[in-house]
Amino acid sequence: MAFLKRLGFFLVGLSIGIVFLTFFFKKKTEETGTSFCYFPNCRVLKDLRSKPIAYSEDINELLASNKLDTLDIETFFRDGDIDFGKSNAKAVPCRTYVIEGAIKEKKAILEVKNCPSKVLVERITQF
Structure with missing residues (x-):
């Protein structure tokens, strides 16, 4: 498989994963009131x-x-x-x-x- 084809599959999967995580974490923070608190x-x-x-x-x-x-x-x-x-x-x-x-x-x-x-x-x- 050519490099550009593999790169295309990787970028498509990465973008789907980012969209999924954005919706998942946004929903989680709205429901539970969680926040980033490590400092x-x-x-x-x-x-x-x-x-x-x-x-x-x-x-x-x-x-x-x-x-x-x-x-x-x-x-x-x-x-x-x-x-x-x-x-x-x-x-x-x-x-x-x-x-x-x-x-x-x-x-x-x-x-x-x-x-x-x-x-x-x-x-x-x-x-």
């Missing part, structure tokens, strides 16, 4: 979102005075950037993470402890 920032934020959240006394005071909302904190867990240089990811039993984000268009830093059974939001600093 360290994404993995830590996903782990934080999967656990129940507890708040320190300082955060509870801010929540009670309506200066802060739980949706603002959830925004950090979804869109925040973890500063691994300031975080202590090797602490036992609770790892400490510093998450940078924004609250009402202002830059803020959230400090959380990631324990095995829960996430403790310790402190928030706004600029």
